[in-house]
Amino acid sequence: MPLILILGDQLTPSLSALRGADPARDRIVMAEVAVETDYVPHHPKKIALIFAAMRKFADRLRDAGWTVLYTPLDDPDNAGSIPAELLRRAAQTGDSHVRATRPGEWRLIAALEALPLHVDLHEDDRFIATQAEFEAWADGRRELRMEFFYRQMRRKTGLLMDGDKPAGGQWNYDPDNRKPAKPDLFMPRPPTFAPDATVTGVLNLVEARFPRNFGRLRPFHYATDADQAEQVLAHFLTEALPRFGDYQDAMLSGERTLYHAVISGYMNIGLLDPLDVCRRAEGEWQAGRAPLNAVEGFIRQILGWREYVRGIYFHEGPDYPARNALGHRRDLPPLYWGAETRMNCLSHAVRQTAEDAYAHHIQRLMITGNFALLAGIDPAQVHEWYLSVYFDAYEWVEAPNTVGMSQFADGGLIASKPYVSSGAYIDRMSDYCGTCAYKVRDKTGPDACPFNLLYWHFLHRHEDRFRANRRMAPIYRNLDRMGAARRDRVMSEAEAFLARMDAGKTV
Structure with a gap:
């Protein structure tokens, strides 16, 4: 009889590997491994979430009855790895056949396919798009x-469709979803x-096994079963979705989640079904309880972006995470692991990450990711x-978001231009700059915002690649208008900043 393998991110009763199996006959293998x-x-x-949800x-x-x-x-x-645990259990039971749902990482797929057992991998149909599609x-x-x-x-699922046309006449309401937020005593927080x-x-x-890992384990407050995850989703739909669209790109020092759902980690381990999540969000719009721009923006993150990056990950193959199209080689600075920094935005994003294992997508893209790209940090690091x-990071979703979207290391496969900005964007979308040691309006000098210096430094050093990019032409025209003396000063101060960072000094 086959052993049925269930991984820590496959915690779904309708998992493809379970279909057609017999609880009276077949055995399930689950293992927490080093x-x-x-x-x-x-x-x-993240480790605690997965292990608790697995148990x-x-x-x-x-x-x-299983x-x-x-x-x-x-x-x-404990044999220490998934393949070794399968071999140990096969020796105990006398089974030589394994049924599994295809893992979400090339590393694990290769490990299972190398087993001296008959391994039958079933497609993971918990996603809305098949890889064949x-x-x-x-x-x-x-x-x-x-x-x-x-x-x-959208056409396949019928979500937010009016016949063969998009509801409201537009596919995308992103221009409506870029408002800065202000502190609000009644801002909702996830259960x-x-x-x-x-x-x-x-x-x-x-706590005993991983005392030196980056991040705070306690207090721990995340959902660890499907019923609790459902409570988080239900709360978001009623309390936060109506204003999610307006403020999905905003950042506030005292508000870590704003109007975000914080359900990606639960979808990614199988506690919530993505299509059901989308249909229920659509239902809030149909019932008149949430505006179209909010619902469309939320559905696009799941039906569009989540499905798309998974497709890219498997389409591009196992080498995708190692790509480095811009040739960036600088080591990741200690500030990403909690070392002191004078940059308030980075300090907030890293501290929140350490405490919650969570930061929302703009904090990841336009704070930690933007700085890494501007500074030329090795995209593999x-x-x-x-x-x-x-807590929601698995390679199928994280690698395209980081290597492609954030670091442009795939050479533009995902993004038509690099997602870089000066301090002006951060100032517009957050309240971080008002209490920062640097001055966001200073372009040069000892107090100049490092994002301002590094922004022009990045554009200068990659001018041959990006000057011809249609979307970046206006930016290079601004660079051209910069006088030679000022341009030299900006480049010199940016180099000095990077040298201080490389030397391990507080920046």
């Missing part, structure tokens, strides 16, 4: 832009959950940092 905790130094909250899901399967062969991390017989869409296209894939997904006995046991284990520190 290789999966150590291939990058994961945030302890609760295993209990749910047992309640449904035999679950579960290996905790501290089991003396993505490949058919990508075939023959000169540019693989998300916007056009997203429109295909939190006190640790029960299962979660407490996991927290004690993680940036990729490893994002994969390590966020």
Whole structure:
């Protein structure tokens, strides 16, 4: 009889590997293993979330009549990796056949395919688009832009469609979704959950096993089962979705989630179904409880972006995370691991990441990602940092977001231009700059915002590549208007800043 493997990000009762199996006959294998905790130094909250959710899901399967062969991390017989655990369980049971849903990382797919067992990999159909659909869409296209894939997904699902046309007459309401936010005493916050006995046991284990990993384990408040994840989703739909669109790009020092759902981590381990999430958001618009710009913006993040980056990851192959089209080689500075920095925006984003294993998409793209790209940091190190520190980070979703969208390391496969900005964007979309040691309006001098200096330095050093980019032509015209003396000063001060950072000084 086959062993049925369920991974820590596959906690869904309708998982393809379970279909057609017989609880009275087949055995399920689940394991907390060192290789999966150590291939990058994961945030302890992320490890705790996955292990606690795995244990609760295993209990749910047992309640449904399944035999679950579960290996905790501290089991003396733990073989240390998923393949080794499958071999150990196969030796115990006499089985030589494994059924599994295809993992979301090339690393694990290769490890399973190398086993001396018959491994039957089933497609992961918890996603809205099959990989075959993505490949058919990508075939023959000169540019693989998300916007056009997203429109295909809208047509496929009928979400926010009026016949064959988009609801409201527009596919995309992004221009309506760029408002800065102000502190609000009534701003909603996602539900939190006190640790029960299962979660407490996991927290004690993680605390003992990973005392030096970056990030704070306690207090731990995340959902760890489908019922709790449902509460988070329901709260977002009623309390935050109506204003999500307006403020989805805003950043406030005292508000870590603003109007964001904070459900990506739950979707990515299987506690929430993405299509159901989208349909329920659409229902809020249909019922008149949420405006179209908010609902469209939210659905696009799931139906468009989430599905698209998964398609890109498997379309491009195992080498994708190692790409470095801009040739950036600078080491990731210690400030990303919590060392002191005078840059208030980076300090806030990194501190929030350490405490919550979460930061929203603009904090990731336009603060930590923007700085890394401007400073010329090695994209492989940036990729490893994002994969390590966020509770929703798995390589299929994180690598295209980091290597492609954030760092332009794929040479423009995902993004038509690099996502870089000076301090002006951060000042417009946040309240970080008002209390920063640097002055966002200073372009040069000892107090000049580093984002201002590095922005022009980046454009100068990559001028040969980007000057001909149609979307960047106006920026280079501004660079041309900069007098030679001022241009030399900007470049010199940017180089001095980078030299101080490289020398390990506080910047």
